[in-house]
Every structure is written in structure tokens, then in C-alpha cells.
Amino acid sequence: MTAPRSLVISPNPQPNVGQNPVSKPTPDRSALDCMLLADGELPAGEAAPRGPDADATVASIQELGELVRGSLELAADDAEPRLAGLWDLVERRLDLPAAPAPAPAAARPLWSRVWTWLAGHRSHMVTGLVSAGAVGALALALRPAPEVRTIERTVAVPAVTPTAVLARTPPEVESIDVGDGTGSVFTIDDEDGETAVLWIEPAEYDPTEGI
Amino acid sequence: MKHHRYAVALAVLGLGVAAAPAAHADVSCTVVEVEASSADTPSMDPALRPLEKKLKKPPFTSWNVFKRLGASTVSLAPQGVASASLVHGKFGLLLRDVTERPGKRARLSLGITLEDAGGKRVVDTKVNVDAGDYFVAGRPLPDNKGHLVALTCK
Numbered sequence: 001m002t003a004p005r006s007l008v009i010s011p012n013p014q015p016n017v018g019q020n021p022v023s024k025p026t027p028d029r030s031a032l033d034c035m036l037l038a039d040g041e042l043p044a045g046e047a048a049p050r051g052p053d054a055d056a057t058v059a060s061i062q063e064l065g066e067l068v069r070g071s072l073e074l075a076a077d078d079a080e081p082r083l084a085g086l087w088d089l090v091e092r093r094l095d096l097p098a099a100p101a102p103a104p105a106a107a108r109p110l111w112s113r114v115w116t117w118l119a120g121h122r123s124h125m126v127t128g129l130v131s132a133g134a135v136g137a138l139a140l141a142l143r144p145a146p147e148v149r150t151i152e153r154t155v156a157v158p159a160v161t162p163t164a165v166l167a168r169t170p171p172e173v174e175s176i177d178v179g180d181g182t183g184s185v186f187t188i189d190d191e192d193g194e195t196a197v198l199w200i201e202p203a204e205y206d207p208t209e210g211i
Numbered sequence: 212m213k214h215h216r217y218a219v220a221l222a223v224l225g226l227g228v229a230a231a232p233a234a235h236a237d238v239s240c241t242v243v244e245v246e247a248s249s250a251d252t253p254s255m256d257p258a259l260r261p262l263e264k265k266l267k268k269p270p271f272t273s274w275n276v277f278k279r280l281g282a283s284t285v286s287l288a289p290q291g292v293a294s295a296s297l298v299h300g301k302f303g304l305l306l307r308d309v310t311e312r313p314g315k316r317a318r319l320s321l322g323i324t325l326e327d328a329g330g331k332r333v334v335d336t337k338v339n340v341d342a343g344d345y346f347v348a349g350r351p352l353p354d355n356k357g358h359l360v361a362l363t364c365k
Binding site: 166167168169171172173174175176177178179181183186188190192193194195196198199200201202 | 268341
């Protein structure tokens with residue numbers, strides 16, 4: 001049975017002469033006791049290490065602990081402003097009332113659900129519309145020219161009755177007998193035709209006629 | 212045999228109708244008596260509207276007031292005679308003949324006599340006019356008036 005190797009922590013460490021330099025040192029029981037003693041955590045039943053090496057080790061451990069503690073306190077002081085804001089944020093979050101529960105999905109109207117579905121398939125809808133538009137444009141561009149249709153219809157119209165235009169003949173006066181008077185023949189021509197006018201001037205004028 | 216008799220009778224009757232001369236229908240003649248005068252305000256009797264255009268032409272432009280004194284219509288057969296009493300005399304008419312002409316109006320041969328209020332013959336004339344045309348006979352009256360008798364037959 002081999003004795004366990006001890007790690008001796010001393011302010012003046014000695015080189016390990018004759019030992020394997022790559023071998024991992026094994027903590028020494030006395031060193032652990034020194035660290036427990038330096039921390040004040042040595043059990044009551046344990047015997048405190050004695051000797052000058054142990055005292056020096058304990059003093060070194062205490063000094064090293066002071067150094068570490070001081071370094072940690074400085075780091076905490078540096079981080080205090082940032083941590084203070086973080087703590088305020090945490091306190092505000094803790095003070096907020098509980099958020100209302102979301103409405104059940106079953107209460108949503110049909111149109112809202114349809115719109116949600118359409119929004120979810122927006123890309124598909126746009127692709128379909130663009131494709132349909134392209135097909136329609138091609139169909140319009142490649143359609144054949146419209147044919148000119150000529151429809152012949154036979155429409156019955158009332159027969160036009162020719163208006164008989166009868167030729168006119170001017171009036172003729174074959175004979176005039178005015179006795180002692182005189183007669184004159186005039187012809188009045190207008191759109192109604194010619195009108196014969198016979199004007200009689202009696203030889204003996206009777207001033208009492210017609211009175 | 213009985214049917215043959217009817218057929219012969221109808222044939223004879225048809226030949227008789229075809230061979231008969233075309234009978235002239237009665238001619239309707241209208242006589243309108245007009246008194247013409249002059250006044251500051253021209254006037255035309257509405258009843259004289261068929262004669263209005265003729266009365267606005269010479270020699271009737273000597274007057275500007277035309278009043279219808281009366282009118283009468285007679286129906287005459289060829290060689291028929293009719294007469295009409297006027298306010299200023301008497302009017303006599305003889306339908307001498309009616310000549311039907313294809314494409315033209317029927318030609319009427321008329322004998323016309325006009326007497327004054329005293330029964331004295333003013334004129335006796337024979338005229339040929341188309342059916343529907345007017346013939347006007349006129350003479351002066353006292354007070355610068357005129358006595359017009361218009362005749363149309365159709």
C-alpha cells in the first residue's frame with residue numbers, strides 16, 4: 001500500500017525534485033485541514049494542523065481568500081447599476097395584474113376564420129390569380145377574329161298604293177250670252193287648278209237692285 | 212236539262228250586262244252665292260275657305276270683305292236641269308254631258324243661266340270644266356259691291 005501524495009501549498013514552493021512533473025498532485029489531508037481551519041469550518045473533533053508550515057499555509061489561505069473576496073466585491077460594485085435596473089424591471093413585472101385570458105377560438109366569426117385562412121394561404125391565392133390572369137390574357141390575344149355575320153330578313157311592308165294623279169284640263173267657255181251687257185272671261189290659276197271667272201257688266205245699270 | 216236552262220239564262224244575262232253602255236252616276240253640284248264689298252277691316256267668311264285663295268286674286272282684289280249669302284247642292288243626271296233661288300236673283304243649271312277620260316278627270320259640259328233680282332237674264336253660257344273645278348260668274352251690285360256665284364260639280 002502506497003501512501004497518498006500530498007500537495008503542499010507554501011509561499012515558497014519547492015520544485016518537485018525526483019517526481020513526475022506531469023503527474024496530478026493529490027490533495028494533502030493537512031492542506032484540507034488548513035483550508036477548513038482558515039475558513040473556520042474545521043469540525044470540532046478534528047485536530048487542527050500544527051507547525052510552522054501549517055500556520056503559514058493557513059495564513060496564506062486567509063490572505064488569498066481576502067484577495068478573492070475583495071476582487072469579487074469590486075466586481076459586484078461595478079455591476080450594481082446594471083443589476084439595479086434589472087431588479088426594478090423584475091419588481092414591476094411582479095407588481096402587474098394578471099393578463100386576461102385569451103378569448104376562446106370558438107367565438108370567432110366565420111368571416112374572420114375565412115380571412116385567417118386566406119391570409120395563411122396568401123401566396124397560393126396570389127399565384128392562382130396571376131396564373132388565371134395570364135391564361136385569360138393569352139386566350140384573348142390568341143382568339144380568332146370575330147366573323148361578320150350577315151342576317152337577311154324578309155320584312156313584310158305594306159304595299160304602297162300609287163296615287164292616281166289625274167291630268168287637268170283648263171276650263172273652256174263655249175258661248176256667252178250677256179244680252180246688252182258685256183262679258184269678260186278670266187282664268188285664276190292656283191294649286192287647285194284653273195278656275196274660269198265670267199264677269200258680266202250689264203248695259204243698263206239698275207241702282208236700285210239689291211236695295 | 213233544268214240546269215242547262217239556268218246556264219243559258221245566266222249566259223244571256225251576262226252578255227246583256229256586258230253589252231250595256233256604262234251609265235253615268237249622278238253629278239253633285241254645289242252653288243255658293245257670295246257678296247263682295249269693301250271695308251276698312253278685311254274679312255273672309257269661314258264658310259268660304261275652299262274659295263279663299265281664289266278670292267284673294269284679281270279681279271276679286273277690288274273687295275276685301277266676302278260674305279257667303281247662301282249655298283245649295285243639287286244632284287243632276289246628264290241632261291238634267293236644276294235651279295236655285297239666290298238672294299240676288301236666280302241660278303239655272305243644265306248638265307249637258309259628262310265625259311269620262313282615262314287618266315284625266317271627268318269633263319263636265321254645263322249650261323248656266325243667271326238672273327237678277329228682277330228676273331232679268333244676266334247671262335246664259337255654256338262651259339266645260341273638270342269635275343271638282345270651280346266656275347265663278349260675277350256682276351256688280353250697287354254701293355260698289357259684287358255679286359259672285361261659284362259652281363263646282365263632281
